[in-house]
Amino acid sequence: MPLEEYHKAMRQGLKEEKEAIARGEEPGLRVLPENPDTLAVRRESLGVVEIPSELIDGTCNDLRKNAFSRGFYPVLQEESEFAHKWSNLCKAHLEEGIRDPIKAVEYLNHFYVVEGHKRVSVLKYFGAISIPGVVTRLLPKPSDDPEVVAYYEFLDFYQMTGLNFVVFKRPGEYRELLQALGRTNREAWSAEEIYAFRSFYYMFRDACYRDNADRRYISVALLVYLKIFGYQQSRNKLSSEIGKELVKIRPEILNRLENAGATLVLEDAVKKPLFSFSTTGKICAAFIHGGSAATSKWVYNHEYGRYLLDNTMGDQVRTLSYENVLTDEQADEAIEDAVKKGADMIFTTTPKLLLPSVKAAVLHPDVKILNCSLNTAYPSVRTYYPRLYDAKFIKGAIAGTLVQDGRIGYVADYPTYGSIAGINAFAQGARMVNANARVYLEWANLKEGGGVERLHEKGIVYIDHLDRLAANTGNDMHGMHNLALIQCHWGRLYRSLVRRVVEGSWKQEERGSSAISYWWGMTQGIVGVLCSRRLPIGTRRLASVLRDAIREDRLDPFYGVLMDQQGRVIYGDDAPLPADQILSMNWLSAYVEGRIPAFDELTPKAQELVKLQGIQGLEGSVDP
Template sequence: MPSEDYHKAMRQGLKEVKAAQALGEETGPRTLPDAPEKLAVRRESLGLAEIPVEQIDGTCNHLRGDAFSRGFYPILPADTEFAAKWSALCRIHLEEGIRDPVKVVEYLNHFYVMEGHKRVSVLKYFGAITIPATVTRLLPKPSDDPEVAAYYEFLDFYKMTGLNFIVFRQPGEYPELLEALGRSDSDAWSAEDIYSFRAFFYMFRDAYLRGDWDYTGISLAFLTYIKIFGYQESCGKMPSQICEELSRIRPEIQNRLENAGTALLLEDDVKKPRFSFYTPGRVCAAFIHDSSAAASKWVYSHEYGRHILENFTDGQVRTLSYENVRTDGEVDQAVEDAVRRGANVIFTTTPKLLLSSVRQAALHPDVKILNCSLNTSYPSVRTYYPRLYGAKFIKGAIAGTLTRDGCIGYVADYPTYGSIASINAFAQGARMVNANARIYLDWAHLRDGGAVGRLQAQGIVYIDYLDRLAASTGTQMGNRHNLALIQTHWGRLYQSLVRRVMEGSWKQEDQGSSAVNYWWGMEQGVVSVLCSRRLPTGPRRLAGVLREALKADRLDPFYGVLMDQSGRVVYGDDAPMPADRILSMNWLLTSVEGRIPQFKEFTEKAQELIKLQGVERQSEP
């Protein structure tokens, strides 16, 4: 009966009102913030369209706030004329169906009702997914506001697809979605592509809502899901399977919804356990590499760390190693084999294996999986990486004492998290001992190559490259004398990470919805600077003094006023710069000659890593 339906709908509306009052929020639908001519630089008529019912959350008439809850459920008493008209519409819907479209204004992906409030209310009560509407779009003035910037990305997405049910509020998320879908162009989608995407999304929607999630987060949840499990690989799944997988990656979704990001653990407070208290072989640690020790210095160094872990823990830890594991399928096989052989800790030693690691963590929640990367936002996989900028600061100071003309070369690998901090720390060290020092920056993985040669052609003698500071004595790399190099003690790092499992502190370091990243450097004994005997006594002693000062927190590379290349003050507090700002640096100091290249300037192999770990380039001044 329509009258019974009204009472049920009214109870739901009053429940929403009570919940909003408890939170001190508005109880009715949002109202259009201002007059259309003030809000928009122009308006567009979209004609008749199917709009998602959940996105109809506003009204153009503020008086309607007294008749509806935030979710457009009725709240006026059952003996009012309003209730009678609502019940009459309910009867029409049950007998004939509501055919007349409502009229709405769309602004920043919110739909505000002009005509048809009761139609929206009735259709929402009966569980409609979309509602036909005549839509007028108000286009805001472009600005740096994140929501506005994200909206203009939506407009590009809308031109390609005509789809309006994917809503992001932060810039960069629509391009992230397209990348996850495997679409690198801006061409219009075919009717078949649109149909397939829509069908899969609404199947995902059904699974998502079964999990008692709030609908407002569905777009971010969808993005997180397809990044981990793949879009094409998931299109054939049933809602029950998607629902199960969603429950497994709940921490990852919660991280995105709360914008919890990454918690950097900078100190290693876990003490060395008394290994005699543990059963031999209690911990089995598997190492998964994307190359081999014979072909890659990176893999070789991690394998050396693995041997130290196994050989210097009194038999308490046994290890497994898997090399040349590159594809998702190979990762699946390696993890399954490692788990079958008793592995309870798994290290994947490259950022390229991150998403595969997250997927495997969802499938094996009892196994602790760690990935060698920085600043990732997947709580189920902890990450680790050496903190290098302190050591780079020391090498910069060494170079500053040696150079005669103040010109020092620096060849960076990729503009990834932490790498810009290393460049700037090197420059800070050089300027500390030599006020005339200038750092000439080039990049090793540009498409045109030849970074070292370009610096040598400028007559630069001292060049930092591949974590080595060297003096050029000729035109060939073989004629460069290494003076100082950075060493990462992977064995020390792996021993400390495994101790967390052995002595039970793993759970204590949990950071809620935030991902955990161990970022350890010289203070924790993970990073050191080795000086050559060729280095004069003075610079060698200076390196020792700086090392002790950094370890004792008496010196910080990023303390005080810092200016970028445009002369803008980017940091001026009378305190060391926070670690998260150091990690995500995307600007260069005024003493650095060079720039951060655009993504397209790097080789394809470099681009793969930059997609995973690249810092966002600073906009041009």
């Protein structure tokens, strides 16, 4: 019988070798890349560790490399001495079990066997989940390599949990996992917490293997699954139930695996299909808000957009509205109610409702769900947001014509996608008309508060705050004369989005596993700048000229050489800066005085938003 088992294992190994060659890969085991003494900054003895079997995929001995396939199945002929020893070990395992731990080296979450290759092969063949081993960890030299950065984040996670089976290769994903698990600190996990998570993980792992997933897929799928369905809500599910839900979120998982991100749709120019399958009845569009129109200007503006949608497309659209949806549970209830009432489209008008929107979208694939946010990588939900930096550029130019000493104040709200572009565009506009212009940056949502007051104390007269440019004539914002403000035409935006469903052109914009994000601005008529008659007539004419030039694509705020506060050239091509780089800006212009705040300086409300929409490096952290 052991020889029969060897024959089966060898056939599997030869199959893996053939598949590796077909993919252009080298067959056989990984070999530790270099001499351990030069590979790592130091060694660390872990003692006896339960090693996840799928992470054992290499050897420290180059001579052992060709005796096994990448999955540690044997490939040498049945007449060999190797096959005889493997069969004897197989017999011992079936009769008594293999108890002796192997010896291995761990480097970047790969385990390379020093001693016990055949033990690993036999145990993996019989489906062992983990294999005991005496492990020496090699700590890599710190670097900017994303895999190394992610590994050092793993070490923090390992120190908290002692768990080594969840492996991420991109920075920030361990932090995301902790947030999805509801962990807000770095305290060590209790034995009960470790046991509960381990049990759930292996149930989840089983569901993935039933779907023929590989190990990289499992960790990424786990993160995406927990973000959408929640850990507490899922920890008692069976693998069969998890498996059904995994099928529904496969586009979200592939988006992250393929690093597909989001495709920015910058133009509102979808053509009506040649063979139109437009709807015959009325489209039902539901609006779900995180506040009320009576107390929130943001909600009021979206509700006014809904009102305009009703009044301009009333023969094609009917609408529903839900206010004060403040929690994920309330969002689930509101969305389910809208679906029951026949909603074909659902707009959730705050980034805080993103994850409930994704969950609803995968559960109701026939309903088009859109969230008012930017650059989110969930293909099941489309996102939309006004592109404001062109308008900020014009306001900066207006301010630049007014100041005598060149000092202009700017109070930003949150360090989220698009907001840094607004700051820099404002500075570009001011500098274009005033060679002495400097923008003094403050933030409205810091724990310490007082952003506007600090600008007043510096004697700065012109301050841009809450999308309006004002002249200081008193001690607070109530004593400031409004000179220019940004106007968002939400009704026009919602008409354009609904039109895609009415005319049957929705699917034309699909981009594989990439998410879709509509980012429309002045050129599309979604954003405008209103100028006060208090402004000099020459300044108003300048604003009009700049507006027309931007709308006709004759002017771009981020064209040519761009420098940061340290004097480094960030962009130097004789062309406009690409839209994705504008959206993801995490640097401030050389013309800006101030800084981007640290995460822990923000108010709790701001931190919640930044976790969802924060610029790279500021998406939130687990408190130390």
